[in-house]
Amino acid sequence: MLTPRHFEHIMSLGQPWEHQHGRISLDNSNSHESNLLEYEAFDVLSPRGPLDEGLSVLSVDMRVAENRKDHYTDNFKSSSLIVRRNKEFTISIKLDRAFSAEQDDVQLEFLIGELLSPNDNKGTYITVSIGKGKHNRHWKGRVVEIQGNEVTVGITPNASCIIGRFRTFVAIVTDFGRQRTQRNQDTDFYVLFNPWDPADQVYMDKEEDRQEYVMNDVGIIYNGEYNNISSRSWNFGQFEEGVLDACLMVMDAGKVPLLFRGNATEVVRQGSALLNAQDDKGVMVGNWSGDYSSGTAPTAWTGSPEILLKYASEGCEPVSFVQCWVFAGVMNTFTRCLGIPARVITNFFSAHDNTGNVKTDIVLDKDGKIDRSRTKDSVWNYHCWNEVYMKRPDLPENFSGWQVVDCTPQETSDGLYRCGPTSVNAIKEGELSYPFDAKFVFAEINSDLIYHKADKLGNMKIIYVDTAYVGKLILTKKKDSSRYEDITSNYKYPEGSLKEREAMQMAERRGVSSRDYLPLAEAGVTIELQADTIKMGENLKLTLNIKNQTSQTCIISAIITGCVAYYTGVTSTTFKFENKSATVEASTSESDTSYMPYLVEQSNLLFVVYGQVEESETSLSTMRVVNLHPPELTIKVNMTGSPMVGKELMVSVEFLNPYNFILQKVNLRIDGPGLILTKLKYYSQILPGASVKYKVLLIPRFLGKKVLMACLDCPLLRQVTNQLEFEVVKDENRNDLKE
């Protein structure tokens, strides 16, 4: 019977319960918790039955091993249950008597975050009933088996549920009240995205894709130069102990509302902001200054777990220092760990266009030097970002699939340093209106380089335009291979094609300013630099080719400048120039150059030619990056036969200083997911001609292909890396080990 008090607050539709200032606050931490009462009495005036009908829960078994195998989560080094959305897992409940579906009412309650608002509509408080009270709205539940006093329940988290760590309670409901189990950490479990399930936002069709983009915990990140590609192995280590908790902690520290955590688009967007420490207390501090003495050099890291675990163990203090490939490596770990397919991308000659006009402006002063105060854009030798794979229900259908996301702090996006996710398909078509940051990514691969020169009066003139320099080549690791895959055509139609022009026109209709600079006079003369890749200490042979395509003899005055270059395009001291003048019909000239001791990290030399055809006063310009091959780092497995699961294995890393100078403050790291946690060895110095050998004992824990990687790094010599791949086999003498 209805009574007036039923309606006391019927129109309290907007009470700002939780705080004073905003209208509504959202739960935004997975680590905060408050729990349910152990006993909750109903407001019943006349008890109808005796209390001794009551049922009690003796124990709850999350069936960790069995469920994790089914959910592709058995690689995680964790004792907890880890499941994926929209796939059934089972829980066994031991009762003090047999369960009766007709008479008993058992309710499983799953809780994430604080209980301030156990709002089942928002997915933070889930109830699943079995027995007579059965009525479930979000997660499916069913009785799988009743065996004696034990009932096994199948639970299916819905396909869009919040991901993170849930707490489990089992309640016995009677007419008088609800009796709950106590909070028990052993019954906590994690729900992840599910790329295996077609209803999940991150569904991936092919098993081989899922194996690479979700399950592979090592990878290769490409760097160097587009015509001389280098690479290094990276320990993503998404299954290492503590990494999953660290990833959730990143979202907690960044106050990502729990409500948003079932949405992969939100998770990667907020992740891209939170993994850099720029403008929030994020995970990693970017540093491109060359001085890394107050932290670890960006080049010295071998993988993500060391960084994420350091962040988590030090109370969410940002980790120093990293650069783009580290940002991308850790982003890859973050996403794969949560179940979102991801891969690391390298874009060679990546523009950083800070005005969003798809023109990278390089301003030369009246003397022809770069005017740093007027040149705000830049071109990186290479830049790394990530792609993540997901449906974009917020966008038209063809923009689902791979999405660019980039956590390196380059520009603020809507107030924070972050970038993406933005559809790769949309970039290719020039459809730049859709969220997030499509214009910025489009510029990274499509900018024109425009050289401006100032005269004495400060007036500017465009002297040269290079439309083909930026976004030369876009690579990622090939699946199930240690080679690269050229994915440039995912981002761009072929240069000069009709489709390319259409995409550019679309981009202009979407706010990219049109290429309105005047066509420049053609010189009819082209210049090109040729160089071989060499090791440090060898002599470099540098060749300048001049091609005269006009019908007249030309006199060309050319200046070749050499300097040491950082991968961001920043240069250190100029060390070499040649001032040449040549009378050319169609001839070739040569020059030799020595280059030591201009060592910087990553050891790139940059040569720039600036020339003038004296007859026509037209300008020519070209540049070339030369990578120096670093000395070798040797990794050896000291055994005969194959490494075996559970059996000790001795590995050694060796290095010889080939230089005539002392290497100081040397860090040597060994890493290998499934084999060893990152090991660090410090040498205060390595004398000229001296060698070091670092031995490590390890015990492989899993079967299959494993990668051991090492990195030696010191201020005078950066990023000397190597990796060794081997197969871990079964020890035929033992049967007690996990396969």
Added chain:
Amino acid sequence: MLTPRHFEHIMSLGQPWEHQHGRISLDNSNSHESNLLEYEAFDVLSPRGPLDEGLSVLSVDMRVAENRKDHYTDNFKSSSLIVRRNKEFTISIKLDRAFSAEQDDVQLEFLIGELLSPNDNKGTYITVSIGKGKHNRHWKGRVVEIQGNEVTVGITPNASCIIGRFRTFVAIVTDFGRQRTQRNQDTDFYVLFNPWDPADQVYMDKEEDRQEYVMNDVGIIYNGEYNNISSRSWNFGQFEEGVLDACLMVMDAGKVPLLFRGNATEVVRQGSALLNAQDDKGVMVGNWSGDYSSGTAPTAWTGSPEILLKYASEGCEPVSFVQCWVFAGVMNTFTRCLGIPARVITNFFSAHDNTGNVKTDIVLDKDGKIDRSRTKDSVWNYHCWNEVYMKRPDLPENFSGWQVVDCTPQETSDGLYRCGPTSVNAIKEGELSYPFDAKFVFAEINSDLIYHKADKLGNMKIIYVDTAYVGKLILTKKKDSSRYEDITSNYKYPEGSLKEREAMQMAERRGVSSRDYLPLAEAGVTIELQADTIKMGENLKLTLNIKNQTSQTCIISAIITGCVAYYTGVTSTTFKFENKSATVEASTSESDTSYMPYLVEQSNLLFVVYGQVEESETSLSTMRVVNLHPPELTIKVNMTGSPMVGKELMVSVEFLNPYNFILQKVNLRIDGPGLILTKLKYYSQILPGASVKYKVLLIPRFLGKKVLMACLDCPLLRQVTNQLEFEVVKDENRNDLKE
């Protein structure tokens, strides 16, 4: 002749000059300044001519009055030059001899922000040359007139230039160097958006539109209830002294990069974040608690200048307290002041859907009371936001025009409390993928109200769905009128039309979850509440109409609950309920209710009927808001004839306390742009039956229609307002005054 040092830094394409952590920092303050050297020598080895050829600048005249008239900025109470983009203004330069276009080289330099990077490519450092060195890239310049030693130069800021305060320098350039004028505040000038110019992003076609949406400094904001609309006048005051500087200060405090300030989309988006103090030190603190004792009550303000000037004068400390119409009023000032056309919108029954699912869920507990912990969405009686008018070059063309922007902190948008700009056309079509926040605004006007009820076991059932309640009516002030304009059809196709269904389907394809709840059984019986608007102290006549459309007699049990309601939907104590049972064929029943002393701000009473048809056990629900008319506030002009420019005018505001209780802590404000700065009078109490009279002397400064407004506010009686419109005429006896 080229020399090698020309190329020293040629490839320094990415030096992070300004700070260590990020890669590039942007100037983000208009108030920081560093200036140009007074003398800059050129690097010339062999001076070619004698120094006595040199020209000197004696004075620079910004021709403030003339230029401001041409630029529609003469309403601003400021002594500075204020111009609009892409329209020529003139500067007169007095020299020590006559200017020769063939021999002399005079350069005008305009600077905004710090000089760290005088980057003319990014629009913070502009040079305009006249004479022999003429070569201008961004702003056009020409010699308008040469008269004796004075040269008058015409300058045209380009149509997309940064808006804000620029500094002016005049440099004489010779072969030996550049001689500049000193920094002089008198030559500072402001550049604003230009709705008069077709090339400007904010161009508006019709003069009458520009007069209303840019030039009108008073307005009307609608509130109350959709079938009983109230209104109050608002002093936008965008031309008042100091308001323009305060608006620029808001962007400086919010670190909006100067580079973005030429883009109206960015300016309004960042403005919507910065005008609320939620999660940044923005301008206004929202408070819906009912306790405003530590600041000014939201209902007590009469206009924007008082708030903006308080914020600016107190070092950018947030101003307490405001609610949605104040947020919208100040946003309107901010945009109109900068030259962006804007208007205030009121949406009656505005949903606040915090899950973005276009369903507003109201959860009732087992007793039928609102379950506050489970009801996170809310419906406001009304909600105010703004529309701004602009091209959206980032979006397909049909999404230019009016854009919704809302600075009331409701939900975070990409990490900050802000909302929009989002195209009104896109909302109407259900095209919700485009930035910014289209889904949220769509839900505000299109949500379905879904009533859920929990049973004892916590299981939820939908008991009632109301698809027509939310977004009932959308209003704005009609241009050149004091009436309202119904613009609901700008946002929605007619309920039930094919177009409406298509828009909803499009919205669903763009990520709005579909309306998947089951159709509910039709009761065949409808209920309706009728009530007249009354003054406080009068008796309310409330009529419940029950209509039985079935072929059978029904017994209906209904409960009428009354309570005092805030405009946000929050209610205070329930004060009245009636429990009724009626046997109905097609009958009508009546009931009378008394309601004092349940006074809250804005004085709304909310009546809710919840009924059950006993035969079919179907539920019925309806609600009605009744506005109480407050007592009168009288404004009088104490003169015969019309008020005249420059002539003293006495006005008085009178109020009689009609209640039998004391009104305490009474604030009385008088306001009127162009007439008077906000005046505040405080009365510690007004006894029952007592009256107060506040007299103010003012001197009208401008001709034309003026509005004087007053507001009396105290904890027991909120928002007693009135306004008086009169024409200010010319004093025929005086000629020395501005017309």
